[in-house]
Amino acid sequence: MRGLSAVYRKELEDHFSSARFTLLLTLILMVSLIMAYTTGNGLRKELEGFAKPALVFLLLFTSTGALFSLAQFVAFFGPLIGLVLGFDAINRERAQRTLAKLVAQPIYRDSIINGKFLAGLTTVTVLLAGIVLLISGLGLRELGVVPGWEEVGRLAVYLVISVLYVGFWLGLAILASVLFRGMATSALAVLALWIFLAFFVPLGATLVADSVVPVPTTGQAEIDTVLRHETIKRAVSYVSPIALYTDATSVILDPMRKTTRALVLVGPLERLSLSRFQNPLPLGQSALVVAPHLILLVALTFVCFAISYAAFMRQEVRTT
Amino acid sequence: MEPVIEMRDLTKRYGDQVAVDRVTLHVPPGEIFGFLGPNGAGKTTTILMLLGLSEPTSGWARICGLDPTRAPVKVKRISGYLPEAVGFYEDMTAIDNLRYVARLNGIQDSQARMRIAERLALVGLADEGKKRVGAYSRGMRQRLGIAEVLLKDPRVVFLDEPTVGLDPDGTQRMLEMIQSLSRERGITVFFSSHLLDQVQRISARVGIMLKGRLVAVGSIQELGQQSLGVGQERYTLEEVYMRYFRQGPMAAA
Numbered sequence: 001m002r003g004l005s006a007v008y009r010k011e012l013e014d015h016f017s018s019a020r021f022t023l024l025l026t027l028i029l030m031v032s033l034i035m036a037y038t039t040g041n042g043l044r045k046e047l048e049g050f051a052k053p054a055l056v057f058l059l060l061f062t063s064t065g066a067l068f069s070l071a072q073f074v075a076f077f078g079p080l081i082g083l084v085l086g087f088d089a090i091n092r093e094r095a096q097r098t099l100a101k102l103v104a105q106p107i108y109r110d111s112i113i114n115g116k117f118l119a120g121l122t123t124v125t126v127l128l129a130g131i132v133l134l135i136s137g138l139g140l141r142e143l144g145v146v147p148g149w150e151e152v153g154r155l156a157v158y159l160v161i162s163v164l165y166v167g168f169w170l171g172l173a174i175l176a177s178v179l180f181r182g183m184a185t186s187a188l189a190v191l192a193l194w195i196f197l198a199f200f201v202p203l204g205a206t207l208v209a210d211s212v213v214p215v216p217t218t219g220q221a222e223i224d225t226v227l228r229h230e231t232i233k234r235a236v237s238y239v240s241p242i243a244l245y246t247d248a249t250s251v252i253l254d255p256m257r258k259t260t261r262a263l264v265l266v267g268p269l270e271r272l273s274l275s276r277f278q279n280p281l282p283l284g285q286s287a288l289v290v291a292p293h294l295i296l297l298v299a300l301t302f303v304c305f306a307i308s309y310a311a312f313m314r315q316e317v318r319t320t
Numbered sequence: 321m322e323p324v325i326e327m328r329d330l331t332k333r334y335g336d337q338v339a340v341d342r343v344t345l346h347v348p349p350g351e352i353f354g355f356l357g358p359n360g361a362g363k364t365t366t367i368l369m370l371l372g373l374s375e376p377t378s379g380w381a382r383i384c385g386l387d388p389t390r391a392p393v394k395v396k397r398i399s400g401y402l403p404e405a406v407g408f409y410e411d412m413t414a415i416d417n418l419r420y421v422a423r424l425n426g427i428q429d430s431q432a433r434m435r436i437a438e439r440l441a442l443v444g445l446a447d448e449g450k451k452r453v454g455a456y457s458r459g460m461r462q463r464l465g466i467a468e469v470l471l472k473d474p475r476v477v478f479l480d481e482p483t484v485g486l487d488p489d490g491t492q493r494m495l496e497m498i499q500s501l502s503r504e505r506g507i508t509v510f511f512s513s514h515l516l517d518q519v520q521r522i523s524a525r526v527g528i529m530l531k532g533r534l535v536a537v538g539s540i541q542e543l544g545q546q547s548l549g550v551g552q553e554r555y556t557l558e559e560v561y562m563r564y565f566r567q568g569p570m571a572a573a
C-alpha cells in the first residue's frame with residue numbers, strides 16, 4: 001500500500017507539471033471552447049420559437065456543431081490522451097536507469113504499475129471533467145437552460161464511461177511501455193493499434209458482414225437481410241473499444257435511444273418530432289442497456305493489466 | 321557470528337549460458353567484501369539474485385537469514401543497492417529524488433527531512449541538495465547514489481562498481497565513505513570493482529569470479545599464499561588476481 005501511494009503521488013505530480021499535460025490541456029480547452037460555442041449557438045438558433053424540449057441540455061454533447069460533437073471528439077481523441085500519458089511509463093524508468101533502484105525498494109513490483117495507472121487515471125478524470133464542466137458552463141450561458149437532475153446524472157454517467165474508456169487506452173499504453181524498451185517504439189506501437197482499431201476494424205466489420213450476408217445493391221433488400229447484416233457488422237466492430245464506447249455513450253446521452261443500434265444521424269428538429277411519440281428512457285434503464293459494454297471495457301483493461309504484470313514480474317531490471 | 325550474506329550453490333542460467341555457476345559464499349556482519357572478476361564474470365547477476373531481483377535457477381541465498389526469492393520485500397527493507405551507473409529523475413532536485421525513495425521505504429516526511437539533510441552532508445552534497453540532478457556531475461551522482469542507499473538505514477549494502485567514472489580524488493572519497501559505513505555504522509558492504517589496488521585498500525576479504533565460477537575467496541594474504549606459494553611477505557591483489565585469471569575457471573576446487 002505504501003509503495004502504491006508513494007508511486008501514485010510522485011507520478012501525479014509529474015503529470016501535472018509535465019509539458020505534455022499543459023499541451024493536452026491547451027488542446028482540450030481550445031476544442032471545448034470552440035465546440036461549446038458552435039453547438040450552443042447552433043442549438044439556440046434551431047430552437048428559436050419552439051418550446052424547449054426535454055433534456056435539451058444533453059444535445060450540447062451530442063449534436064454536431066460545426067465539426068463534430070463532444071461525444072465524437074472524446075471517442076476519437078480520448079484514446080490519444082490515454083496513450084500520451086502512458087506509453088513511456090515503464091521504459092522511461094529503464095532508459096534513465098531508475099528502474100533498477102526503484103524495484104530494489106521494499107515495495108511490490110505491481111504497485112509500480114498500479115501507482116502509475118491510477119495517477120494517469122486521475123489526470124484523465126481531471127481533464128475530462130474539465131471538458132464536461134466547461135461545455136456545461138458555456139452551454140448554460142448560450143442556451144439559458146439550467147440542467148435538471150436527470151441531465152446531471154446522465155452527464156456523470158457519461159463521464160464515468162469516458163474515464164473508463166480512456167483508462168483502457170492508458171492500460172494499453174502502459175502495457176506497451178513494459179513490452180517495448182524503446183519509448184519511440186512503444187509510442188509507434190500504440191499509435192498503430194489505435195489506427196487499426198479506429199479505422200480498420202469498422203472497415204473490416206463491413207467487409208465481413210458483406211461477405212457473410214450480402215445485401216443486394218439493386219432492388220429492394222429484405223428487411224431481414226439488412227438486419228442480419230447490421231448485427232454481424234456490429235458484432236465484429238465490437239473488437240474495437242471505440243465502437244463499444246460510441247454505442248454506450250450514445251445511449252446515455254440520448255435518452256430516446258432504447259437500444260445501442262447504430263447511430264442514425266438525425267438533426268435536433270427531427271429528434272424533437274420523435275420525442276412527441278416517445279418517452280425518454282429513465283437513466284436507470286439506460287444504464288442497464290450499456291452495462292455489458294462497460295463490463296467489456298473494464299475486462300479489456302484488466303487483460304492489459306494481467307499481461308503487464310506477467311511481463312513486468314519476469315523482466316530483468318539490469319540497466320546494461 | 322551468523323553471516324549477513326550467505327549463498328550456497330547459487331546458479332543462474334540464461335538459456336544455455338551459465339552466468340553464475342554454483343557459487344557458495346559467506347560474508348560476516350560489518351565486513352567489506354570485494355567482489356572481483358572480468359566483464360561478464362557474473363558479478364551483477366549474483367548481486368541481483370541476492371536482492372531478489374532475479375530468480376536463481378538453483379541453489380539458494382540468505383540475507384540476514386531471509387530468503388530473497390520468497391521474501392523479497394523484507395530483504396529489500398534491510399538492504400541498499402547501488403546499481404552500476406545509477407540513474408535519477410533528472411528534472412527533480414536531489415532532495416526530491418531522495419524524498420521519493422524515503423516514501424517508498426515508508427519513512428515519514430518529517431523524519432525524512434532530517435535524514436535527507438544528514439545523508440547529503442555525509443556524502444558532501446549538503447549545499448547542492450536543491451539543485452536539479454540533471455545538473456550534477458558524474459561524481460556527484462555517484463555520491464548522491466550512496467546517500468540514497470543509506471536513507472533506509474540498511475544493514476547491508478550492495479554497491480555495483482561504485483567508483484566507475486570517478487576521478488582519483490572522487491575515488492578516494494568514495495573509498496573513505498565505504499570504509500566509514502563499515503566502521504561507524506557497522507554496515508556490511510558487498511561491492512564489485514575492477515580497480516584492484518582500491519579493493520585491496522579497503523576490503524578485508526575478496527572473492528574472484530571467472531566465467532560464473534567463484535575461483536577464490538579469502539584475504540589477500542591467504543590467497544597469495546595459496547596461489548603463489550608461501551614466502552612473500554606481502555602479496556598484491558594485482559598479482560594474485562592475475563594468477564587466478566591465468567589459471568582459468570577450471571582450476572577451482
Ligand SMILES: Nc1ncnc2c1ncn2[C@@H]1O[C@H](COP(=O)(O)OP(=O)(O)OP(=O)(O)O)[C@@H](O)[C@H]1O
Pocket residue numbers: 316334337338339357358359360361362363364365366404
Ligand atoms: N538477461 C540476460 N540474458 C542472457 N544473458 C545474460 C543476461 N544478463 C546477463 N547475461 C550474461 O550473464 C553473464 C554475466 O553477466 P554479469 O552482468 O553478471 O557480469 P558482470 O560480472 O557484472 O560484468 P561487468 O563487469 O561487465 O559488469 C554475461 O556473460 C552476460 O552476457
Ligand SMILES: [Mg+2]
Pocket residue numbers: 363364365404480
Ligand atoms: Mg556488472
